[in-house]
Amino acid sequence: MKRRINKVAVIGSGIMGSGIACHFANIGVEVLLLDIVPRELNEKEKKKGLTLEDKEVRNRVVNESLQSSLKSKPSPIYHKDFANRIKTGNLEDDISKVSEVDWIIEVVVEKLDIKKKVFDDLEKHRKEGTLITSNTSGIPIKYMSEGRSEDFQKHFCGTHFFNPPRYLRLFEIIPGPKTSEETLDFLHMYGEKFLGKNSVVAKDTPAFIGNRIGIFSIMSLFHTVKDMDMTIEEVDKLTGPVIGRQKSATFRTVDVVGLDTLVHVANGLYENVPDDEQHELFKLPDFIETMMEKEWLGSKSGQGFYKKIKKEDGSSEIKSLDLETMEYRDRKSAKFDTLEQTKTIDKVEDRFEVLINGKDKAGDFYRKNFSALFAYVSNRIPEISDELYKIDDGMKAGFGWEHGPFQIWDAIGVKKGIEMMKAEGYEPAAWVNEMLESGNESFYTVKEGNTYYYSIPDKKQAKIPGQDAFIILDNIRESKEVFKNSGVVVEDLGDGILNVEFRSKMNSIGGDVLDGINKAIDIAEKDYQGLVVANDGKNFSVGANIGMIFMMAVEQEYDELNMAIKYFQDTMMRMRYSSIPTVAAPHNMALGGGCELSLHADKVVAHAETYIGLVEFGVGVIPGGGGSKEMTVRASETFEKDDVELNRLREHFLTIGMAKVSTSAYEAFDTNILQKGKDVIVVNKDRQLAIAKKHALLMAENGYTKPIQRSNIKVLGKQALGAFYVGTDQMNAGNYISDHDKKIANKLAYVMAGGDLSEASYVSEQYLLDLEREAFLSLTGERKTLERLQHMLKKGKPLRN
Incomplete structure (x- = not known):
């Protein structure tokens, strides 16, 4: 049977339920979102004379x-x-409608009796x-499926999204005792292909993969700090971008997620993994107990490990x-001092040693x-997974780590890692020593463009499945290099592309x-x-090298x-007018020059999380790499008979003048930076x-x-x-714009109007x-x-002067 998902029902509309509903809406699926009926009227309803x-x-x-x-930021939805x-x-009036859906996802409170009801x-x-499926983050799947019909159990499993569902890529699939292989295979495929996730099949163990390792890591840090x-x-400085983690690092991240979460x-793990060799680590330190008592839960309560306070002058500061x-x-x-030594090392994996x-x-x-x-x-x-790469995938996709634990260990060197562990009083699992004895000196290897991992049962490297749909530049860069300089590497992707x-x-x-x-x-x-x-890269491109522009301008090398x-x-014009597609x-960020390059390609294949725009006003200039010209051209292409042409041009003018940046690729259609029917x-x-690559090849063929x-x-x-x-x-x-803003805007107006021509005229691209x-x-x-250029170079944010 060819299974298709046209409509889903999400049961439970809390933060996770609504987030999951929004992400299915993001990919074009019709969603039925259900929750409980209130048992009493609120004050607003009483005033309106409503009844239950x-x-x-x-x-x-x-x-x-x-x-x-929908009002939260960052938004859970690609487009309003x-x-x-x-x-x-x-759940009373509309529950019968679940008979019309292809997938039911339960996201109610984490209590087994309520879920069973x-x-x-x-x-x-x-x-x-x-x-x-259930979005449980820890209740065993086997308990939830007990007593259910054969068909229910065959099509039931856990599908654990991470919060926020739009942005975090981990999609844990946890089979129950009778979940069919067809169900697992379909969900794995659907998560990868349609939801844009990294699908990982996990075992039905407490907290599964991502939270088991992630919570251990955080609890370990809580004890280490004391x-x-x-x-x-200090901990946030050491556990942030320097090791490929989020800028919010450890304590700021906990504030954002919520200490109570x-x-x-952690309490669930302490109760449910009594045989874990690090069981006591999941016991809450005293300072966490105190924070919970005082309800210092983080951003949701206004204070946690950090607290923003307002000063008398109206400004705010972080304590x-x-x-x-x-x-x-x-x-x-x-x-x-150690961090100072890593400042010249661009690749995170090279910093670990x-x-x-x-x-x-x-x-x-x-x-x-x-x-x-x-x-x-x-x-x-093999407690939580038989394959080591699944643990790495879980930490990268669920917690935003650039490298998983085994990848970090590889970067340090497996043997050196063991020496370090022993010096600190730790021993690796027996299989790690067996791996070294078998002649395998690393957890991962790359062969012919594919990544292999050490398979413990087979005692040899095995190909990570599912790579046929991917092209991994790290794996082909050296073997497929055609040209290289200090700024680019040109690789042969095969098939003439x-x-x-x-x-x-x-x-x-x-x-x-x-x-x-x-x-x-x-x-x-x-x-x-x-x-x-x-x-x-982390971002497609943040734009032109403004340091070079600043130096030339300061030296007046016009x-x-x-x-x-x-x-x-x-x-950019060669991108548009070359003899090949x-x-x-x-x-992610495709700003300024990165946006201009996209504007001049024959086609854009954008990731949904693309934040694209012409932001040059922020550094005191107009787009100079063809962006101003191209938005003028695109405005003219929208002119229609009897249309108010000036209004169309004004929209494109404001896209640049207001430095609009889309919060998703879909929003870029609204500004005509991406074009419907083409991109x-x-x-x-x-x-x-x-x-x-497929689109380039299709155009060529x-x-x-x-x-x-x-x-x-x-x-x-x-x-x-x-x-x-x-x-x-x-x-x-x-006073909406400064004098300098006005000067920049007027310069842009002159370009987009085609100069002070006495009447509407037809001009060439080169003229513009x-x-x-x-x-x-x-x-x-x-x-x-x-001043704006210098401020951006020093502070990394625009100056309004």
Whole structure:
């Protein structure tokens, strides 16, 4: 049977339930979201004269929960219109509607008796063959399926999403005693292909994989902070980006998630894993007990490990909790010599060896921390998983770690890791020593573009399944390299398609990157069929190298700066007008120049989590790499007979002038940065490059013809210029924009109007590029632009002056 998911029912509309409902809506699925009926009226309902029988009252819980979720930031939904895919109801009036759905997901309170009662009600209406799963984070699946029908048990398992469901990629699938292989295989595929998740089949053990290791890691740190007399700032400094973790690191992350959530899972583990060799570690330290008593739960209660307070002058500051006195104090800076040694090491995996060899408190911390972690994960096999890569996948996708525990251990060296562990009083599981004795010296190897892991039962390296749908640049970079310079690596993806991978700092676009793009196009036009621009960096590109622009502007090297801008423009035009198809594959931040490159590709295959926009106003200039020109062209393409053309142009003008950045790829359609009917959105980041390659190949095989440069672009001249100037005057007079903002906006207006032409005219792209470049150059001569550039370089955020 070919199973399709057209409609799902989510039972329970709390933070997780609403988040899961929103993510299914994100991917185009119709959702029925149900929750309980209130037992009494609130004050608002009483004033309106409503009764308990009114639908507004009966659906109050679900509607309020969903609306609260939709208003939260970051948003659970890709586009506000997608919320229309969610229909709400209650568990009394609407439960029969679950007979119409393809998948029922239970997300009610974590109490077994309540879940069983919900399943009793659902089974009365569920049609045979319908998938039914629980989002439990810890209740054994076997207990929930007891006493259910054969068909129910066959199609029942745990499907544990991590919060927030849109953003965290781990999707744990936990089979029950009678879950069918067909059910597991389908959910694994669906999670990867449709939900964009990293699907991991876990064993039915307490907290499964992600939370078992993640909570151990956090509880270990809670004890370490006391044992080593450390501050929370020191721990957060050591457990953040330097080791490939979130900027919020440990204590700030707990504040965001909620201390009560962490404590709930930790207490569950303390009760349910009595034979765990680290059982006592799950016992709450005194300072956690005190915080729970005082209800210092983090962001939700206004204070946790950190507390934001308002000062008399109206400004705010962050205070930190002193774990000795349990009082809030001024934040202390945390500096370590060991961390200083890693500042020149860009790749996180190359830092671990330096960190564990540190001679200061940081070195002691890392040796103690990693030793405990390595021993713990090695002893969890085969308890929570038979395959070590699943543990790494769980920590990367569920907790945002850049590298899983076994990958970190590999980076240090397995033998060296064991020596470190023994010095700290830990022993690895026996299978690790057996692995070394069998001649395998690492947990992972790469062969012919595929990643292999050490299979413990087979005592040899085995290929990680499911890689056929992926192209992993780390695995092919060396063997498939065609060209390389300091800014890019060009790889052969096979089938006649090349890839340009940015390798500059933050994937910024400077001369070396532009050289690499041009070289790749040269090679592709001569010997290949198409070109993709994609990378596996944290962000696709944060834009042009503004440090280079700032230095040239300060030195008043305007001829060189003019040439640099023209080179950028010419390279973007080559992306558009080469004889081979070009595809851009942006993800996360694609700002400024990264956006301009996408605008000039033949097609964009964007990851759903793409935050794309032309943000040059923030550094005091207009888009100078063809972005201003291209938005003018796109506005002109939308002009229709009897249309108010100026309104269309104004929308595109405001996209740049307000530095609009989409909060998802879908929102980029609203600004015409992505184009409906042409550009494509991919939900699974791992599949993005392979899909981009397919589109490049499809265009080539369908007979791609080099486009003809446009010379009939309609510009509105003085009609538009006058209207824009009036608008910027009013905004400035109302103190909505500064004098310098007005100057930048007027420069942009001049470009997008096509200059002060007396009437609407038709111009070429090169005409607009020349206007754009002239405007950009003139702005770099402004003191306030230099201030903005310098502030961005120093502070990493825009200055409004």
